[in-house]
Amino acid sequence: MIQLFNVVKKYGSGSPALDDISLKIGKGEFVFLTGPSGAGKTTILKILFGWENFEEGQVLVQGINVGKLDAENMHTLRRSIGVIFQDYKLLSKKTVFENVAFAQEVTNRDRKTTKFKTWEALKNVGLTPKKDSFPPQLSGGEQQRVAIARAMVNAPPIILADEPTGNLDQEISLEILKLFEELNRNGATIVFATHSRDILKLGNHRVIVLNRGKVVSL
């Protein structure tokens, strides 16, 4: 499902952000990606959804050779991935409902299905009562649940989460983790980047440890 072969990524002339990384994540797996700040967790995720280039190596996602994709065809990769960010990346001028529906509108899904799927996604994350609220009116945990609903609404086979609990307290973080585990039970492959030991302990999943751009343990 996800394979990286000897991937090297450099920013400027300093030491590489990713230094000869090779790893494999199977279909339906739940994997934690961990390591200190600057270890390369976010860079790997960005490379996986085609938001960053890399200098050497090969990356395969769902059989797509990411390095060979041009700008015009990048959407084919991104439609098979749901991405969740630490800062949620919600549109503050759209309601909760509109934010989730937006992910379907860009794929030209018809209005009726969009409405139905949005309801379903909001129900799964327990946010139907807040559907008309705007993101700034929500708590951090609620905003992250909106982001999860948006990522799952198109039922992508892969979900990448970049420090999704980074801004949340432990109780809310556990709730969010449970949501990811449920998505995983429904068949999605989850790559969950975190530097929180508590989260790693709470979730009993495979852990890939990174340090200074290298894989320390698989």
Add this chain to the structure above:
Amino acid sequence: MQTFVISVVTIAISIGILGLFLIIFFNLNSFLSSWNQQVQLIVYLEDNISPAQKNNLKNLFGDNSRVLSTEEVSKDRAWKEFRLDLAGKSELDLDLGFNPLPTSYRVRFKSSDDRLLHIREFAEKIRSEPGVESVEYGENWINRFEKFMVFCRVFLMATGALLSFGLILIISNTIRLSIYSRQEEIELMLLIGATPHFVKIPFLLEGMLQGLSGSMLSLGLLGIVYYYLKNEFQTSIEAIAGGMDFQFISQPFLLILVGASMLIGLIASYISTYQYIQVLNKR
């Protein structure tokens, strides 16, 4: 919104300049064609022309289906008309003791689009006929005017090209500002799998709308100026060139101006969005 308005006004000014030149050009053209319809061919005869040579000329005029009428002006009549024309205009003593003017034919032609071309060809044919001293149809003046019209055409095209280039730069910058103001939304669209086409369309439409609004605004203002000038100066224009109507830009050119303006908007916004998406998707 502010950048949109600035861009529309800039387009309106540029299209307005082009439109103004077009109005001038159309009216010069119309002046030339109304003047052309009044051109007649004067064939001056040699003093010692024989009756057979005269008959030959008359036959040539008669055989030409596009000749409307032929009038012979004798030496005496020409002299009389000349003196009458000059009376009160000059203090010249015209009592020369002899008549220096030749006998001539005034040949009028039927109206047609290629009337002038035909007169020119016919004049060349007549010029070499025996008994003809010279022919005259305002050739030099017409040639000069036609050269001036060619210059006008080139000038219009060059101005149009320059203004179009300037407009592309202006609109693409406006669209770029518009993109930056919606950067967050565009990045998100691309992140969640929107095609570049999907992201571009609203901006392409915005560029076309700018072009449309700018050209409509400018043509509206030009229309007002045109009707004002027409009301004020139509009588004076008719006095200079009888029967000539002060014209606005013709309908096909109006459509071309609006279409070109929308096309410029489309090209400009395509350039900005294409560059932006390329950078975002392959950073």
